[in-house]
Amino acid sequence: xxxxxxxxxxxxxxxIPGSLFPQRTQSPLKVREYFENDPTxxxxxxxLYLFDVYGSPWFSAVYILLFVSxxxxxxxxxxxxxxxxxxxxxxxxxxxxxxxxxxxxDGNLKQAETWLKxxxxxxxxxxxxxxxxxxxxxxxxxxVFHLSLIVVLLGIAGSSVFxxxxxxxxxxxxxxxxxxxxxxxxxxxxxxxxxxLPPFTIKVNNFDAKYDVQxxxxxxxxxxxxxxxxxxxxxxxxxxxxxxxLTFGSTRVYLQANGYSPLVTIxxxxxxxxxxxxxxxLPQDANLTSIGAIKVPDMNPQIGFVSxxxxxxxxxxxxxxxxxxxxxxxxxxxxxxxxxxxxxxSGVPQSVYRINTDEMERIGLWALRVGxxxxxxxxxxxxxxxxxxxxxxxxxxxxxxxxxxxxxxxxIGLMVSLFVRQRRIWVREVNGKIEVAGLALNRLxxxxxxxxRMVKELK
Amino acid sequence: MTKSDWAYLSNDLIYVAAFLFTIxxxxxTYETAFAVRAIKEENSKTLDRTKTLKSSKIATGVFLASTxxxxxxxxxxxxxxxxxxxxxxxxxSITGAFTFxxxxxxxxxxxxxxxxxxxxxxxxxxxxxxxxxxLYRPSAPLVPALQSIWLVIHVSAAILSGGVFLLSNTVAGxxxxxxxxxxxxxxxxxxxxxxxLDALDLLSYRLVAFVxxxxxxxxxxGAIWAExxxxxxxxxxxxxxxxxxxxxxxxxxxxxxxxxxxxxxKAAWLCLIAGSTYLFNYVYVNVWGxxxxxxxxx
Numbered sequence: 001x002x003x004x005x006x007x008x009x010x011x012x013x014x015x016i017p018g019s020l021f022p023q024r025t026q027s028p029l030k031v032r033e034y035f036e037n038d039p040t041x042x043x044x045x046x047x048l049y050l051f052d053v054y055g056s057p058w059f060s061a062v063y064i065l066l067f068v069s070x071x072x073x074x075x076x077x078x079x080x081x082x083x084x085x086x087x088x089x090x091x092x093x094x095x096x097x098x099x100x101x102x103x104x105x106d107g108n109l110k111q112a113e114t115w116l117k118x119x120x121x122x123x124x125x126x127x128x129x130x131x132x133x134x135x136x137x138x139x140x141x142x143x144v145f146h147l148s149l150i151v152v153l154l155g156i157a158g159s160s161v162f163x164x165x166x167x168x169x170x171x172x173x174x175x176x177x178x179x180x181x182x183x184x185x186x187x188x189x190x191x192x193x194x195x196x197l198p199p200f201t202i203k204v205n206n207f208d209a210k211y212d213v214q215x216x217x218x219x220x221x222x223x224x225x226x227x228x229x230x231x232x233x234x235x236x237x238x239x240x241x242x243x244x245x246l247t248f249g250s251t252r253v254y255l256q257a258n259g260y261s262p263l264v265t266i267x268x269x270x271x272x273x274x275x276x277x278x279x280x281x282l283p284q285d286a287n288l289t290s291i292g293a294i295k296v297p298d299m300n301p302q303i304g305f306v307s308x309x310x311x312x313x314x315x316x317x318x319x320x321x322x323x324x325x326x327x328x329x330x331x332x333x334x335x336x337x338x339x340x341x342x343x344x345x346s347g348v349p350q351s352v353y354r355i356n357t358d359e360m361e362r363i364g365l366w367a368l369r370v371g372x373x374x375x376x377x378x379x380x381x382x383x384x385x386x387x388x389x390x391x392x393x394x395x396x397x398x399x400x401x402x403x404x405x406x407x408x409x410x411x412i413g414l415m416v417s418l419f420v421r422q423r424r425i426w427v428r429e430v431n432g433k434i435e436v437a438g439l440a441l442n443r444l445x446x447x448x449x450x451x452x453r454m455v456k457e458l459k
Numbered sequence: 460m461t462k463s464d465w466a467y468l469s470n471d472l473i474y475v476a477a478f479l480f481t482i483x484x485x486x487x488t489y490e491t492a493f494a495v496r497a498i499k500e501e502n503s504k505t506l507d508r509t510k511t512l513k514s515s516k517i518a519t520g521v522f523l524a525s526t527x528x529x530x531x532x533x534x535x536x537x538x539x540x541x542x543x544x545x546x547x548x549x550x551x552s553i554t555g556a557f558t559f560x561x562x563x564x565x566x567x568x569x570x571x572x573x574x575x576x577x578x579x580x581x582x583x584x585x586x587x588x589x590x591x592x593x594l595y596r597p598s599a600p601l602v603p604a605l606q607s608i609w610l611v612i613h614v615s616a617a618i619l620s621g622g623v624f625l626l627s628n629t630v631a632g633x634x635x636x637x638x639x640x641x642x643x644x645x646x647x648x649x650x651x652x653x654x655x656l657d658a659l660d661l662l663s664y665r666l667v668a669f670v671x672x673x674x675x676x677x678x679x680x681g682a683i684w685a686e687x688x689x690x691x692x693x694x695x696x697x698x699x700x701x702x703x704x705x706x707x708x709x710x711x712x713x714x715x716x717x718x719x720x721x722x723x724x725k726a727a728w729l730c731l732i733a734g735s736t737y738l739f740n741y742v743y744v745n746v747w748g749x750x751x752x753x754x755x756x757x
Contacts (some may be wrong), residue, residue, distance in 0.1 A: 005719055008711040012704045012736075019697040019744075026694065054695050156693070165690070212600065221603045243607040243688050254690040393690045400692055407679045415672045418713075442717060443661065444668075 004073060007066040014062050018053030021045065025052070067153060074146040081139050088124035089133035092426035099426070099437035101451035107434045107458040112427040115454055121425065129428035134421075138442060141416025148413055151406030158399030164188040164197075165395045171261050171278045172387045176202040178251075178394065192396070200248045201228045207388045209258060211326050216286060218326070223255050223390055250398050257391035259283045259290055262309050262333050263384040266296050274298050274379070280389045281309045282353045289323040293355045294335070295342050299379065302342045304355040307335035311386075321367070330369075333383045337364035337376050423447050425454070465539035466598040472532030473553060477587045479525035484580040486518035491577055491649060511652075515573045522576060526560040529587075533557050539598040545614040546601050548745050552590035554615075555741075556583050558622030566626065570662060574653050578629055609684035616677035617702075620670050621737055624709075627666035628734035631727040634659040638724055660723055663730055664716055671709055678702050701740035708733035 022030035031051045034042040049056030096102055113130055116123055121132035166186035170176045178201065180186055180194045188194055206224040211217065223240040229248060240246055246253040261278035268274050274296050281292030294305035313332035314324035321334050340360030344350060364376040368383040422441040427434055436455060440447040460468075490511045533554050537544040544550040563579050566572060601610070638656055640646055646653075654662075681702070686692040693699060712729045715721035721729070 002719055005711055005714050008707055008714060012707040012711070015700050015704050015707070018695055019700040023695060026696070215599055217599065218602050219600055220606075241606075242603040243609075243684075245687065245690070252690065254688075256690065395690045397686075397691075400686060403692065404679075404683070407682070411672055411675055411679065414675060418668045418672060442668075443664065445665070 004066070004069050007062060007069055011062050011066055014053075014059050017050055018059075021050045021053070023051060023053065025054075067150065070146055070149065074143060078143055078147075081143060084139070085136065089122055089131040089424060091124070091126050092129045092131050092428055096426055096428060096435045096437040099439055101448035102435070102437040103451065103455055104430075104433055104435050105455050105458065107455075109427060109429050109434065111458045112434060112436070112454070115457060116425065116427075119454075128430075129426060131424060131426050133424045135423055135441070138417050138420040138422040141413045141418075141420060143413070145410050145413030145417055148406045148409035152403050152410065153406075155399040155401070155403030155406055158402060159189075159397045160399075161189045161191050162398045163396045164192045164194075165393065167256070167391060167393050169280050169389050169391050170202070170204050171280065171389045172204050172207050174204055176204070176392060178202075183394075198229075198248055198251055199231055200251075201231065202246070202253065202392065203227075204390060207258060207390050209326070209388070216325060221255060221258065251394060251396045254393040254395065255390055256393045257283075259288060259389055259391075260309055260311060260328075260331075260386050261389045262292070262307075262331075262386055264294060264333075265382045265384060266294070266299075266303070266379060267382075268299055268379045274303075278387050278389070280352070281307070285323070286326065287312070287323040288326040292353050293351075294381075295344065295355065297342055297344055301339050302344075303379065304338045304342050304357070304360065305335040305381065306338060306355050306357065307333060309333055309386075328386055331386050332367055332369060334367045335365070335381075336362055337366075337381075339363050339378070418442070419444070421446055423450070425451065462539050462541070462598070465535050469532050469535035469539055469598070472528055472535060473587065473591065476525050476529035476532055477584065477591065479521055479528055480580055480584050480587065483518050483521035483525055484577070484584060486514055486521060487577040487580055490514040490518055515576070518576055519567075519573055522560070522580060523564065526557065526564060529553065529557045529560065536598060540600065542601055543611045543615070545610060545618070546599070546605060547594075547596050549590050549594040549596050551614070551618065551741075552586055552594055555618050555621055556586040556590070558619050559583060559586070559625050560622075562619075562622040562626045566666070571654075575629060575633070578633070579626075582625070582629070604688050607684060607688065609680060609687070613677060613680040613684050616673055616680055620674040620677055621741070623666055623670035624674075624705075624734045624737050627663045627670075628731055630659055630663040630666065631730040631734070634663065634727045635724065635731070638727075656723065660726065663727065667709060667712060667730060667733075671713060674706060674709065678706055698740060698744045701736060701744060705733060705736045705740065708736055 022034070024031050031042075034045070034051070045051065049058065053059055093099065109125075109128070109130060113123060113125075116130065116132045119134070121134045122136075123130060123132045164187065166183040168176055168183050176182055178197050178199060180197065186194070203226040204223065205226060208220075208222045208224075210219040210221075212219055221242055225238050225240060225246070226235050227238055227246065227248075228235055238246060240253070240255045242255055245255070259281055260283075261280045263278050264275070265273060266275040275294070275298070279292055279294050281290035283290045288311050290309045290311075292307050292309060294307060296303040296305075308321065310321055310323040310330075310332045311327060312323050312325035312329040313321065315321050321332070338355065338357050338360040339362075340357075343356050343359060350356070363378075364374070366374045368374055368381070370383055370385055373380055373382040420442075421444045423438055424441070425436065425438040425447075427436050429435075436451055438447050438451055493511050493514060533544050533550075536550060536553070540546065544554055559579070560583055563572060563575065633653065634656060637646065637650055637653060637659070640650055641656065653659075681699070682692040685694070685699075708729070712726065712733055715729060716726055
């Protein structure tokens with residue numbers, strides 16, 4: 001028991017660093033900042049798993065030990081408890097005076113026995129004394145609580161091993177096919193094969209975001225989609241909101257983020273279209289001031305646009321161009337044009353939102369409203385319009401039902417173990433009178449009142 | 460009445476509540492001082508509680524009135540925003556102060572807790588004062604992530620547990636203070652009016668045992684909501700982590716009491732530490748922390 005106590009305290013202590021240092025699973029960018037600001041320190045911190053606390057060997061060690069101790073404690077206890085069910089209450093202690101609610105009253109054992117039996121106490125008689133016990137359910141609750149924690153842990157383990165999660169940015173008007181190539185990033189569990197991805201499709205028809213005019217806070221996000229369970233399956237119209245995801249069997253699809261994709265057409269000097277379509281931009285603030293990169297590798301030399309997009313353009317001396325409202329009231333596309341090598345063939349993974357301009361030369365700088373064009377040395381760019389994009393998070397979590405079931409069971413068990421009064425009452429005959437006393441095993445109030453009531457009813 | 464009328468009425472009611480709590484604080488102080496003086500005059504070691512009965516009754520009456528004003532302030536705030544008043548830290552603070560006051564009054568029905576009135580009215584004044592001066596935000600609708608029935612279920616369970624945890628902490632704190640006094644010698648005249656160490660020890664345990672399942676439920680309800688809103692039921696977000704730490708420490712506390720037989724000083728310290736993690740979570744994660752539980756500038 002003491003081991004369990006120490007391990008519980010240790011687990012609490014071990015959880016703290018994860019809330020003080022950024023974790024890779026939640027904010028990889030902040031972790032990168034640590035590495036940029038102090039490479040040596042960050043390296044040492046990484047060696048101690050301070051950026052992966054909840055997956056670290058030392059954290060795992062604590063909770064695995066805790067569960068080993070739990071199993072090692074609860075299993076023998078279940079057996080002990082099982083035997084206890086058939087056993088008589090333990091004999092009265094020699095000194096009743098020191099127990100709770102001690103009283104000496106007129107009466108006899110027979111009366112006491114009748115009362116205790118009528119109140120459904122389990123009774124054992126030892127010569128001139130009776131021991132009685134009630135509230136065995138408490139121990140059942142206690143065991144159910146501890147066993148259901150094991151169910152929760154198995155559920156969590158099941159999710160991480162057999163589950164998957166992935167994210168994809170989809171422009172309004174586009175269709176998402178649930179295949180590995182559709183994802184921007186995909187994290188399958190150890191025993192999840194990407195071949196098992198259910199073949200559903202989601203066509204994004206419309207995305208509507210409403211904002212409060214004064215506070216600029218979002219009021220509502222509404223995503224309208226047409227879904228199919230199979231490639232040729234029946235088409236269903238559905239609405240997705242932040243708190244109501246789509247469900248395909250054990251896979252759910254969540255609306256996690258949104259932004260804008262400017263629609264652009266880029267032509268060369270001869271007028272041939274070299275690039276056309278929506279380009280997702282990455283929001284930087286609550287008013288959706290966004291940054292992005294338009295890359296045109298098909299031109300020779302290659303062309304790139306380092307851009308920002310402002311849904312509602314505004315300007316001041318400190319920030320330059322920025323957005324003052326998240327809706328499309330006065331959209332503006334700002335960019336500088338770069339010519340040279342985009343570095344897309346180097347093999348190094350690139351950000352789709354940024355361009356490495358080391359090997360490039362700037363040949364233009366401009367801002368466009370919707371419908372306007374800009375001509376530069378070797379071609380032209382037209383800003384045709386804007387479509388919203390949504391970030392869909394696809395999650396398969398097969399263990400969560402078990403974790404939920406375990407949690408509900410745990411609460412029920414916990415309440416039974418904390419609120420059921422398990423108590424013993426002893427009665428002993430001494431010199432024609434009887435001594436009565438008791439013991440509240442989980443220190444819940446009410447035993448002394450019960451003894452007083454019993455004594456009263458004996459008379 | 461328009462929405463902003465309700466919002467102004469709510470502000471007024473919160474001010475009235477703060478004013479009334481100040482009065483009850485003053486009366487509790489008077490009561491405490493008078494009880495001490497009463498003994499000195501008679502130069503006796505036993506306490507004459509009847510002398511302070513009247514003022515302590517008045518203080519509790521004012522406390523009740525302040526709690527009602529606070530409840531109305533919380534309700535009108537909800538009406539003004541057309542939702543449960545749990546959307547930001549200001550609303551969380553006034554609702555939290557209310558549940559704390561309510562926990563004191565409800566537990567006071569069974570146990571004589573008038574001696575706790577002074578520290579509790581000070582704490583509530585502190586919470587309300589911070590809410591009014593530092594945390595106030597105009598009444599506004601909820602951001603989409605909070606638009607869920609789970610807001611009511613999860614946050615009210617968390618806040619009710621918090622109220623009782625704080626009460627249990629106050630009792631445990633009193634225990635430690637009196638325990639120190641008794642170890643040095645005799646209790647001061649005022650302290651003699653307070654319950655015995657055993658009674659305090661038992662009360663703080665019972666409060667925790669009573670509210671621990673509710674806290675467990677609050678954490679699980681949060682996980683269910685997180686599954687619906689964020690796509691995972693547990694992600695070690697700072698708020699989740701600290702809720703987990705609080706849960707683990709209270710579990711350790713219950714374990715220590717029931718199976719390892721901890722009592723008294725050690726148990727009171729553990730209870731205080733566990734309760735502090737709840738407060739830390741409330742302040743640190745909302746004000747300085749990052750993660751998904753930070754909404755709308757507090």
